[in-house]
Amino acid sequence: MLLSIKNLHASINGEEILKGIDLSVDNGEVHAIMGPNGTGKSTLASVIAGREVFDVTGGEVMYKGKNLLKLAVEERAREGIFLGFQYPVEIPGVSITNFMRTAVNEVRKYKGLDPLSGGAFLRLMEEKKKLVELTSNLANRSVNEGFSGGEKKKNEIFQMAMMDPVLAILDETDSGLDIDALRVVANGVNKLRTKENAFIIITHYQRLLEYIVPDFVHVLFEGRIVKSGTRELALELEEKGYDWIRKEQER
C-alpha cells in the first residue's frame, strides 16, 4: 500500500477538524474526495503534506512503509508527495524557472543525483510545458504574481509535471476554472497517470470527474469519510446533493 491512513485526528487552534479518517491509496489509483465546504478536505491535504499549523492528535499515516508524520514538509515532498494548492501563493521576484530549478535540484540532491545543468533543466521544462499544454510564457514570470485564477492552477499542474510525484494531491484545483482551463488541468493529470503513481483529487463538483475518471470516490463529511464507492457515487451525489449525505448521517 502506498498510503495508509488509520483513524487520523487533527485539529487547529484546539478545534478538531479531522475526526478519524481511514483511507488507503495504492500505486496506480486515482481517488476522488468530495464533500461540502468546511468538512476537512483541505485539512486532510495539508496534514498529508505536513503543514505545521495543524496538530495531529491521533491515528497514523504510513507512506511507502514509513511513518509519514515523522517527516518534515520538505522530506515528504522529496519522497514524492506533491500538493496542488487551492490558493497558490505569490513569490515576488522569483521566476518560475528559478523556483522550479531550485525545487528539482533539491529533490535530486536528496536522491544523491547531481544537479541538472542549465541546458538540461530548460529542456526538461520545455518537455513538461508541452505535456501540460502550457503555451503562455508563464515560466519567465514571478511565481503566481499577477496570475489569473486559471493561470495559477495551470501553473500548479505544470509544477506537478516537473516534480514527477509518486502521490499527487490536488486540492480543489478545479474551483473557479473555465472549461478550457479545466480541460488543461484534467489532461495534465491523465497524461501523468502511470501504474506507479497515485492521485488524490479533492473537489466539490462531479464536473472534473468527467475528465479524470477516478477509481474510487469518497465522501468526507464532518471530519470523517462517511461513504466510499466508485465513479457512480459521484454521479449520485451530483444528483441528490450533499443534503442526502447530511440526512443519512442524521439518521
Place this chain on the structure above:
Amino acid sequence: MESDQNKIIGEVTQSDYKYGFVTDIETEFAPKGLSEETVRFISEKKKEPAFMLEFRLKAFRYWSTMKLPGWAHLDIPPIDLQDIYYYAAPKTKKEYQNLDEVDPELLATFDKLGISLEEQKKLAGVAVDAVMDSVSVKTTFSETLSRQGIIFCSMSEAIQNHPDLVKQYLGSVVPYTDNYYASLNSAVFSDGSFCYIPKGVRCPVELSTYFRINAAKSGQFERTLIVADEGAYVSYMEGCTAPQRDENQLHAAVVEIIALKDAQVKYSTVQNWYPGDKNGKGGIFNFVTKRGICKGSNSKISWTQVETGSAITWKYPSCILLGDNSVGEFYSVAVTNNHQQADTGTKMMHLGRNTKSTIISKGISAGKSNNSYRGLVRISKNAVNSRNYSQCDSLLLGASSGAHTWPYIQVENRSSIVEHEATTSKISEDQLFYCQQRGMDAESAIGLIVNGYAKEVLKQLPMEFAVEAQKLLSLSLEGSVG
C-alpha cells in the same frame, strides 16, 4: 508556531562568518593614537607633496573641534580613537612588477576570499586594485587601461603621479569639514583608489577594488576619487571583507565621484565586513561618506549597494544633481542579522533643471538587528521640472528584529513631482510552506524568497557581482522566517 519560526530563524541565521581568517604578514605601524604627529608621520611615510600635508592638517585641526554625531538610529559604543593604529602597511611592500613577486601569503589571502587576482586577471577582464591594510598590493590591467588614457591606480600613486588632478578634485565633493568621520578620514587616510576616465572614453572593463582589514586594532581609512570627464563612462565595483576579531574595528572611508557633462558613473558595492558574533561582540564599524556630483548637464551617477556585513553601518551614498537633466540613482539592499545595526540611505540634491532621481531601498532585518532607511530628497527652487521616485521596502524575519524608515522630502518649486512608496512585510508562513512543499528546506526557501525580494536591486549589479551578492544574501541569513 511563532516560537517554531523563531527557532528556525535562530538555527539558520547563526552561521559563522566565513572570511574570519587572519593573514600573518609583518606589518609596519604608525605610532598608536591620533595627533598632529600621526598625521605628519603618515604624510611623510607616503612622501606626499606639501599640499597634501596641508589638506590633512587642516582636516585634523577642524576635526579636533568636532563632536560625534548622535542623530542616527544607532547604538554606538564609545570608540577610543587613541587606541587605534592609523597606519599599518605590510612591511614587505615593494614595487611589484608581476604577481609572482607578491608575497604568496598575501595572495593566499585573496584566494581565500575567492578573488584570486590571477583568476580575475584571466577570466573576468576585471582590473583589480586590491587594498589590504591601506597599501595597494597590485594594480592589474593598468597598462591596458593607460593606453586609452584611463588612470586607475592607488591614491598614493595618484598623489605622486597626478598631483594636479588630485589637487583639483580631492575634497571637492566631500569637503574636509563635511562630517566627523569624513574629517577624520581627510586627516589620516592611508590609501584608496583613484580613477580618471578622459573625455569621451568608455572604460572597457569593470574596475574593481577589494578592501580587506587585516591588522588588529587598526582603522581603515580609504579615500576613493573617481573623475569621469565629459562623455566618459565607467563602472566601478568595490567589495569588502574583514577578519574575525573580538574588538571592533573602525572603517571610515570617503568616496567622491565627479561626473562632468554627459558622463556616466556606476558605482557598485558588495560589503560583507565581519558583522560581529551572534552575541554582538566584535565586528566592523562602517562609517562611510559617499557622494557624487553630477557637475555637467546630462550626466548620471548610479549607486548600487548590497550591505550584508559590519556590526554598525552608517552610510548614505548621495548625489548632487547640479547639471541640467542630470540623473541620480540609488539601489540598495541592506541585510542585518543577530545584533547588527544599519542606518543607511541616500540624499538626492536636485539643483539643476529637469533633474531626475530614483531611490530603491530594500531592507531585510533578522535576529535582534535593527535596519533603518534614512533618505533626503531635496528639490531646490531652480530645479524646475524635476522628478524623484522613491520606494522603500522593509522585510522582517522573526519577531525580534526592527525596521525603520525616515524619509525627508523638501520641494521648493511647483513644477516638480516627488513620489514615495513604502512597504513593510514579512515572509509569510504560506510562502515558506509553498516552497517546502516543493522540496526546499527552510534555508534555501528563504534564500530564494529574499533574493526575489531584492531582485530589483540585484539586477543593477554587474554580472560578476550579482552572483556573489545572491550567494551572500542567502549566506547572511541562511534562511529566516517571519
